[in-house]
Amino acid sequence: MPRELPDTQTADLQSRDLCSSKLVDGELTGLIIKCFYFTYNVLGYGFLEAVYRRALAAELRSRGLHVLEEYAAAVRYFDHPVGYYRIDLFVERRVCVELKATSILGPTDKRQLMNVLKAGSMDVGLLLHYGPKPEFHRVANPRVVRG
Numbered sequence: 001m002p003r004e005l006p007d008t009q010t011a012d013l014q015s016r017d018l019c020s021s022k023l024v025d026g027e028l029t030g031l032i033i034k035c036f037y038f039t040y041n042v043l044g045y046g047f048l049e050a051v052y053r054r055a056l057a058a059e060l061r062s063r064g065l066h067v068l069e070e071y072a073a074a075v076r077y078f079d080h081p082v083g084y085y086r087i088d089l090f091v092e093r094r095v096c097v098e099l100k101a102t103s104i105l106g107p108t109d110k111r112q113l114m115n116v117l118k119a120g121s122m123d124v125g126l127l128l129h130y131g132p133k134p135e136f137h138r139v140a141n142p143r144v145v146r147g
Contacts, residue, residue: 023124023138023140024124024140025094025095025124028065028091028092028094028095029095029124029126031060031063031065032060032091032097032126032128033126033128033136033138035056035059035060035063036056036126036128036136037134038059039052039055039056039059040052040134042055043055045130045131045132047101048101049088049099049100049101049130051101052099052101052128052130053069053070053088053089053099054069056089056097056099056128057069057089060089060091065091065092066091066092066093067089067090067091068087068089068090068093069088069089070086070088071086071087071089071090072084072085072086073085073086073087073090073096073116073119073120073122074120075116075119075120076119076120085116085119085120087116094122094123094124095122095124095125095126096113096116096117096120096122096124096125096126097125097126097128098112098113098116098125098126098127098128099128099129099130100127100128100129100130100131101130101131102129102131103131103132104131105127105129105131105135109127110127110137110139113125113127113137113139114139114142117139117140117142118141118142118143122141123140123141124138124139124141125138125139125141126138
């Protein structure tokens with residue numbers, strides 16, 4: 001049975017309008033972000049990335065979502081596969097989720113997610129930072145934004 005978020009987090013997320021139908025996969029990314037804050041509130045800061053990945057995957061699955069962990073996504077150059085990228089979580093085969101469990105996000109972390117979106121067929125991704133203070137970034141594929 002899905003657990004409820006504390007009222008303070010729910011209010012904060014609603015004020016940011018994360019579940020907006022105007023966003024690509026807005027409802028799904030909003031739910032993932034809510035689960036991110038829930039797992040952060042339970043676990044706190046300081047665990048390895050794998051611990052957060054497993055906890056978030058379990059939380060998302062408890063809410064009925066299909067989650068693939070450490071999914072190997074092909075990077076294509078036109079029709080040719082030229083490499084693979086390991087996605088931390090691939091939710092509902094629509095949202096790429098990258099986790100970081102560092103004290104600060106590096107300058108390449110967000111760019112790395114953008115490159116995965118551009119190289120693959122995914123429209124939206126989330127960078128979830130389990131740092132001293134929880135932080136997230138929602139990134140849309142440029143081809144979707146341009147319409």
